[in-house]
Amino acid sequence: DAGITQSPRHKVTETGTPVTLRCHQTENHRYMYWYRQDPGHGLRLIHYSYGVKDTDKGEVSDGYSVSRSKTEDFLLTLESATSSQTSVYFCAISRDSHALSGANVLTFGAGSRLTVL
Amino acid sequence: GDSVTQMEGPVTLSEEACLTINCTYTATGYPSLFWYVQYPGEGLQLLLKATKADDKGSNKGFEATYRKETTSFHLEKGSVQVSDSAVYFCALSDRDTGFQKLVFGTGTRLLVSP
Secondary structure (H helix, E strand, O other), X not given: OOOEEEEOOEEEEOOOOOEEXXXXXXXXXXEEEEXXXXXXXXXXXXXXXXXXXXXXXXXXXXXXXXXXXXXXXXXXXXXXXXXXXXXXXXXXXXXXXHOOOOOOOEEEOOOEEEEEO | OOEEEEOOOOEEEEOOOOEEEOEEEEOXXXXXXXXXXXXXXXXXXXXXXXXXXXXEEEEOOXXXXXXXXXXXXXXXXXXXXXXXXXXXXXXXXXXXXXXXXXXXXXXXXXXXXX
16 A cells, blocks of 8 residues: 555444544655545545645535645545545555656555445 | 546456456546556556557556547456456546546446356
């Protein structure tokens, strides 16, 4: 996993509760990403970060917020979880030297499976 | 906007059969193209990539050629193994978005039986 740890790996929660997923990397890369994976949709980008306190929205950012207070940690928060946010969430990092080029290759964590009842 | 279309699965093959998974794309710029693979219970990992037209990416016996004229990047393997059973995702990134936002297809599940 190239030093990427996601936690929790599995979580079941109820509609309306807040949820935070954590992505931790050990290699000090600037670029980090949160994707969600759903049947029939593949992977879709939620948010990404290009440095401490520097984040930007992806294509499915509504209902999600992120924070990056340290290089190694990228947090994804669902302020009030809904059933439509039941999904598998993947964190990814990008090697800095290629992040802004056509050679940008992502390395993914093992995923966090979230079920919202 | 950019998009990737890949064939529906599952694709079911016997060991040593030939594999082709079709992928076509729509992009406003000049994209880079990727195939990622996801084994059960794991995250995605890069299988191969191509960054310009006519480039051929290859890895672990898999190949794909960047065809600009047909906007395609089909994945091929001459002889599949049981261990190739996984979900395969075609993806692109585009200069217009600074190569930051990878766009993925919906994935194609491959099942290889002994």
